[in-house]
Amino acid sequence: MPHQSVTFTLGTQSCPGTTNLAGHAACTLIVSQPSGSHTVTASFGGDSAYAAAAGSAAFHITREQTTTTYTGPTVILQGASGVKLQGRLLEDGNPGTPIAGRTLTLRLGGQSCTGVTGSTGTASCQLTFTGALGPQPLAASFGGDAYYLPSTAPGKTATVFAFPAVGAFSLGDVTVASATPTTSVTWWADDWNTLNSLSGGTAPSAFKGFARTVSLPVSTPPAACGSSWVTAPGNSSRPPSGVPSYMGVLVTSKVTKHGSPISGNTVHIVVVKVGPGYAPNPGNHGVGTIVATYC
Numbered sequence: 001m002p003h004q005s006v007t008f009t010l011g012t013q014s015c016p017g018t019t020n021l022a023g024h025a026a027c028t029l030i031v032s033q034p035s036g037s038h039t040v041t042a043s044f045g046g047d048s049a050y051a052a053a054a055g056s057a058a059f060h061i062t063r064e065q066t067t068t069t070y071t072g073p074t075v076i077l078q079g080a081s082g083v084k085l086q087g088r089l090l091e092d093g094n095p096g097t098p099i100a101g102r103t104l105t106l107r108l109g110g111q112s113c114t115g116v117t118g119s120t121g122t123a124s125c126q127l128t129f130t131g132a133l134g135p136q137p138l139a140a141s142f143g144g145d146a147y148y149l150p151s152t153a154p155g156k157t158a159t160v161f162a163f164p165a166v167g168a169f170s171l172g173d174v175t176v177a178s179a180t181p182t183t184s185v186t187w188w189a190d191d192w193n194t195l196n197s198l199s200g201g202t203a204p205s206a207f208k209g210f211a212r213t214v215s216l217p218v219s220t221p222p223a224a225c226g227s228s229w230v231t232a233p234g235n236s237s238r239p240p241s242g243v244p245s246y247m248g249v250l251v252t253s254k255v256t257k258h259g260s261p262i263s264g265n266t267v268h269i270v271v272v273k274v275g276p277g278y279a280p281n282p283g284n285h286g287v288g289t290i291v292a293t294y295c
Helices: 173-178
Strands: 005-010 013-018 036-044 053-061 066-070 075-077 083-091 103-108 111-116 122-127 134-142 156-161 168-172 185-188 229-231 246-252 255-257 262-264 268-274 286-293
Touching (some): 083 103, 083 111, 103 122, 156 246, 168 173, 168 185
Antiparallel strands (some): 005 036, 083 122, 185 286, 229 262, 255 262
């Protein structure tokens, strides 16, 4: 029977179809019901010529595949006000459709927190990391539910760092721009001004690399990338007795001296893997390699 209306019902959802010349009808339904065994029914309401009729068949709904990715920062300040971890959950496909209202578990090293996805499929949570400095695994995962299969983000690695107990050390911006992952850079030395090149000109020889008074970021991502700073000549700036193994280091483009005070700016902050040899006396150089850029 052609040109007849047929209603297809699957649980709480339904859609209409019209029979073709062969008596076949079909409709498209975007299933919004949980996985499991269901029954689909096709029904014809009847008319003046034909009696009503219905038929049913078993129908199995499977869970949709998902893709989880970690989308948050990978250069992370230890402790302080914490880090905002972030991940995204999509239906599997290219491009995937965002999935809202699901809980993601976000992990840094041995610590984790949870967040609920919004309309873009993105979830975030705040974590104050107290684990070791250096490389730490990052993870984002979705545990699955009645509608969606679980998924875990491909592995990523964070670089966790800290600032010294007081103040911060620095590098010249031109020196940083030309450094490679294997370049040894010097952030504290009696001849800091000859070992570091700055786009704003040569630093005064009295500056040994340590900025005593500076406002530093306290969270990841940072609200601001450092600040201008002031310090004293030589080791009268009272540098700390020890430094973190992975240390946030200021990148400065200009250092000036007016009387005794020395001042400079901050254009970036990088993370240096510290090498051996540092001591508060500038004759004992502080060296290392740049492993990441924080801001």
